[in-house]
Amino acid sequence: MDFDFKSILDLVKAFPDEATCMAYLAEMRWNGNVISPFDETSKVYTMKDGRYMCKNTKKYFNAKVGTIFEDTKIPLIKWYMSLYIFSSHKKGVSSHQLAKDIDVTQKTAWFMLHRLRFAFNTPAFKREFDGVVEIDEAYMGGEDKNKHANKKSGKRGMGSNKTAVLGMKDRKTGRVKAQVIEKRSSENIYPILISSIEKDSIVVTDEAPVYDKLNTYFSHGRVTHSAKQYVNGMFHTNGIENFWSHLKRGVDGIYHWVSKEHLQSYVDEFTLRYNTRKFTTSGRFDLVLSNVAGRLTYKELIG
Numbered sequence: 001m002d003f004d005f006k007s008i009l010d011l012v013k014a015f016p017d018e019a020t021c022m023a024y025l026a027e028m029r030w031n032g033n034v035i036s037p038f039d040e041t042s043k044v045y046t047m048k049d050g051r052y053m054c055k056n057t058k059k060y061f062n063a064k065v066g067t068i069f070e071d072t073k074i075p076l077i078k079w080y081m082s083l084y085i086f087s088s089h090k091k092g093v094s095s096h097q098l099a100k101d102i103d104v105t106q107k108t109a110w111f112m113l114h115r116l117r118f119a120f121n122t123p124a125f126k127r128e129f130d131g132v133v134e135i136d137e138a139y140m141g142g143e144d145k146n147k148h149a150n151k152k153s154g155k156r157g158m159g160s161n162k163t164a165v166l167g168m169k170d171r172k173t174g175r176v177k178a179q180v181i182e183k184r185s186s187e188n189i190y191p192i193l194i195s196s197i198e199k200d201s202i203v204v205t206d207e208a209p210v211y212d213k214l215n216t217y218f219s220h221g222r223v224t225h226s227a228k229q230y231v232n233g234m235f236h237t238n239g240i241e242n243f244w245s246h247l248k249r250g251v252d253g254i255y256h257w258v259s260k261e262h263l264q265s266y267v268d269e270f271t272l273r274y275n276t277r278k279f280t281t282s283g284r285f286d287l288v289l290s291n292v293a294g295r296l297t298y299k300e301l302i303g
Contacts, residue, residue, distance in 0.1 A: 004282050011084050012077070021076035022050045026063035028289040037066035067292040068115040078102045082112050083288060088281050091250040092269060117265040119292045120272040129170040129177070130198035134237045135205045137184055138165045138244040140251065140263060163260045165247075165267055166192060169240040175275050176243045180264045186210055193217070204235045243274055 003014040003024070015021045026034070034052055036042045042056035051062050064070050069079060081102050085093050093101075095110035102109070141162035166189055167178040177196055181188040189210060194217055197203065202219040205211040207226060214220045221235035230236060247270045251258055258266050276284045 004280070005084075005285075006281060008081060008084055011080060015077050015080055018076055019050060021080060022063055025067075025069070025076065025289065025292075026050070028286060029063055029067070029292070037061055066294075068119050068294065069292065074104065074108070074112070078104070079112070080285075082109075083116055083285060084281070086113060086116055087273065087276075087284050087288060090246075090273070091254045092273075094254050114262070114265060116288070117269045118294065119288050121265075121268045128198050129168060129173075129175070129196055130201045131170065131172040132202045132204065132234070133197050134169045134171065134240040135193065135203055135211070136167055136237045136240045136244070137181075138167060138178075138247065139163065140165055140248070140258070141260075163263055165263070167240050167243060168193070168196060169243060171239060174239075176240065176271055178243070178247075178267045178271050180260075180267060184208070184210055186213065190214075190217075204237055206237060243270075246270060246274055 003010075005011045005014055015024065034044045034046070036044050036052070036054035036057070036059075038054045038057040038059050038061070042054045045053045045055060047053055047060065051060050053060050064072070064076075069076065072079070082098060085098060085101060093113075095106050095113055098104075098113065099106045099109035104112070139162035164181050164184050165178055166181050167176060169176045179192055181192070190213075193203070193214070197218065199217065200219075202221060203214055204221045204223070205214065207222055207224045211220070211222070221232070223229050223232045223235050223237065230238070247267065250270055251266060255266065272288070273284075276287065279287065
């Protein structure tokens with residue numbers, strides 16, 4: 001099966017029934033080599049109605065078992081429509097709007113979106129960065145003016161009660177990575193950078209003291225934002241700051257507010273959308289659908 005859909009009407013035509021949806025999920029997940037979710041070493045028998053049997057465990061399963069779709073009572077076409085809407089809209093979609101679009105409750109739509117964000121944390125963009133890598137942080141959270149008087153900090157940025165997000169952008173590939181951190185400190189930041197960036201890379205940061213010892217691990221260039229210096233030869237952080245603008249506009253415009261507990265999943269959402277900005281709609285759809293392994297239960301989500 002090879003579908004190239006450019007609209008939601010094309011999507012519905014491509015997947016007219018549950019059997020077609022299931023067959024496509026199996027193809028995206030296993031590419032013709034079905035693997036048992038109960039025993040990866042076991043031989044698998046193909047049964048009727050899109051089911052399989054694990055020889056070693058004698059258990060039956062289908063393509064949804066062991067994925068974000070396991071135990072769902074929602075038809076796969078509604079999941080596919082949700083994935084299409086969610087991934088193709090530049091700023092995402094709210095659970096209230098999705099509930100109306102696919103005719104489910106807002107609570108169900110909220111859970112579906114979080115399961116899709118779980119799949120957005122794809123290994124396809126986990127490779128190490130090299131070359132020139134821009135590093136910066138953003139601070140996410142409600143504005144003081146919208147808070148009760150006893151919760152106002154009177155500060156902005158890292159001095160406020162906002163949540164810090166560390167980001168980096170590989171100039172060669174245009175890919176970004178972003179991770180929520182407890183605070184802007186070398187203990188929190190350095191291990192992430194060292195595990196994400198090749199040692200012979202050139203990293204670019206602002207003048208923050210937390211980056212003073214980065215030259216121990218990488219070639220290090222800086223720009224002095226406090227002196228209104230935004231470009232210093234080849235050194236600037238304009239690329240990662242462009243990603244921050246996408247993230248903040250999406251959160252402010254669509255979701256309005258996100259909790260610290262769920263912030264990383266929203267960051268993953270916008271990271272994948274940004275990293276696939278040159279993909280076709282169907283290409284992005286297939287990428288996510290091929291990375292749906294793993295379960296996220298409602299209990300885990302609200303816990």
